[in-house]
Amino acid sequence: MNLLQRRIGGAWFFTMIVLAFVSKIESLTADEKDQMEKGLTAGKEILGYIKDRKFTQTMTILADSASQFLGALGPFVSFVMTFVSGDSAELTYMKEMMKEIDRRFGMVDSKLEDIQALIEWSNFERSLRQIELNVQTMDRIYKNFYEFEGLASDKKRDFSISYESSYDLSGSKLYELAVKESSFTDSLSVAIMKKTKYDRKQTNDYLLGILKIILQGMRIELAYSEMQYGGTFYNSQRKEWERRIVVVSEKFKEIDDTVTKAFLEQSKKDTKKIALDNRPNSMGNLDFSVKVCNKLKEKYYWRDWFCAVWDDDVSSNEFSYTLCGGFFLRWEYGRNILVSSRDKTAPRMNVANAKAELNKFEFILYVGIRYDGTKIIKDFSKANPIFDVINVNNACCIAVIKKHANTYWHKSDYTRLATKDLYYSWWLVIFG
Known part of the structure; x- marks a missing residue:
């Protein structure tokens, strides 16, 4: 080679x-x-x-x-x-x-x-x-x-x-x-x-x-x-x-x-800020209730909300409530504000049962309020006697509020709410 x-x-x-x-x-x-x-x-x-x-x-x-x-x-x-x-x-x-x-x-x-x-x-x-x-x-x-x-x-x-x-x-x-x-x-x-x-x-x-x-x-x-x-x-x-x-x-x-x-503490601060910025002379209670509820619904989106608002010049006898996941603000720049909420994954109350419970109330002129066909609530000028007989399983917020107090509410989910207009006297509300 x-x-x-x-x-x-x-x-x-x-x-x-x-x-x-x-x-x-x-x-x-x-x-x-x-x-x-x-x-x-x-x-x-x-x-x-x-x-x-x-x-x-x-x-x-x-x-x-x-x-x-x-x-x-x-x-x-x-x-x-x-x-x-x-x-x-x-x-x-x-x-x-x-x-x-x-x-x-x-x-x-x-x-x-x-x-x-x-x-x-x-x-x-x-x-x-x-x-x-x-x-x-x-x-x-x-x-x-x-x-x-x-x-x-x-x-x-x-x-x-x-x-x-x-x-x-x-x-x-x-x-x-x-x-x-x-x-x-x-x-x-x-x-x-x-x-x-x-x-x-x-x-x-x-x-x-x-x-x-x-x-x-x-x-x-x-x-x-x-x-x-x-x-x-x-x-x-x-x-x-x-x-x-x-x-x-x-x-x-x-x-x-x-x-x-932190939703509970912070939602209260947010609501107080909205109340400060929107006094009764610039916004009515209906619009205010919608504004508060929509704000909370957007920011705390994992919860369902209920917000009720009425004038703060009524006596304590003219409203009664329980609440859950929320707070009550009295005399907050001219308003009383009741807020409740539940986690979206929480069990829901039976709305049909809640409505049936509210329908047990009947206003009888010159007599008073009848409950469940028999019981007469004679002292219907106060909220507590009405509030005390309401009984609904799995409800977390019950409110009885005088109608003449310019009362309005808003909710983020109608499937958690039952209400009744009791003649000219009261609003009855159950949230859960």
């Missing part, structure tokens, strides 16, 4: 070795493919719930599936960097899944600028605007990394330079702000809850926006760890982010639970 033949043979052998190596690194085992597919699917589901503003479902799937999503991020970056001969069908499929995740990221309004204005943080260390800018800038570079063709070394270099020069661990910083409190300041989550005056929907929407940025930051930081270090360091970072996501989920659920339980 001459020298030329030996050289050609050696080159052919080297080429076969390289192609075999490329073929090996450009393929996935069934387990690896399954892990990545499940992880990216979990990411799509998490972002889908965030996009749809479904807070409870997001927290549930976050606790159940975040580790799968995390487990796919490093292998995805590694898989992208191995290809030197164009995308395989497998990588193309994985990229399409990641693009769908990015599409859902893009449909979520993070509102960090609104949050900063809301909680009135102004110092640079706590600049939410800058955190969001840093994350979104790096997120675009991350997309370029996996979407555009080019040498893996060049894409890795571009990503790393941007990360090291301007990212400033913004995802980790937002995580710290969101969950940690100090002796001087609340955590970001608690500050939002207080500044929204315990508005559950607003609070949850803001928290989901924060979660979106945290997840983007997590993806960026894990990508950098995989590119630069891989192996043991990457695995330690992935485990740290798994721990953080658990903490975020628990903290956000704790905030939601606190907001939910």
Whole structure:
């Protein structure tokens, strides 16, 4: 064999070795493919719930599936960097899944600028605007990394330079702000809850926006760890982010639970504010009852509400009541205000039975009020004798209120309410 033949043979052998190596690194085992597919699917589901503003479902799937999503991020970056001969069908499929995740990221309004204005943080260390800018800038570079063709070394270099020069661990910083409190300041989550005056929907929407940025930051930081270090360091970072996501989920659920339980105290404050802003000389009792009830229905949407209003210049003998999930405000800027509520999931009273109970009352001119065909309530100038005989199972609010007191009410669900107009004297109301 001459020298030329030996050289050609050696080159052919080297080429076969390289192609075999490329073929090996450009393929996935069934387990690896399954892990990545499940992880990216979990990411799509998490972002889908965030996009749809479904807070409870997001927290549930976050606790159940975040580790799968995390487990796919490093292998995805590694898989992208191995290809030197164009995308395989497998990588193309994985990229399409990641693009769908990015599409859902893009449909979520993070509102960090609104949050900063809301909680009135102004110092640079706590600049939410800058955190969001840093994350979104790096997120675009991350997309370029996996979407555009080019040498893996060049894409890795571009990503790393941007990360090291301007990212400033913004995802980790937002995580710290969101969950940690100090002796001087609340955590970001608690500050939002207080500044929204315990508005559950607003609070949850803001928290989901924060979660979106945290997840983007997590993806960026894990990508950098995989590119630069891989192996043991990457695995330690992935485990740290798994721990953080658990903490975020628990903290956000704790905030939601606190907001939910605050409805009684906060709804009373809200009602007092409405009464202050809408005195009787500017709004009648009917419109006022509608305004209060609609406000409570909108803000505390997981409860059904009943609101009754009458003038405050009547004696205590001219009304009697029990209440549940609510309060009574007497002499509140010219009005008496009775509010009750029940959780939407609470058992409902039988409205037909409640109406039948109220129909047992009959007004007889010059005699009094007859109950159940026999009992005569002679002292019908007072509310208590009428109130005391009303008997309905599973009713949580019963009210007897003088009609001449300019009495009106409003309700958020008619299937929980029974009423009776007792001649010219009384309104009888049962809510449950």
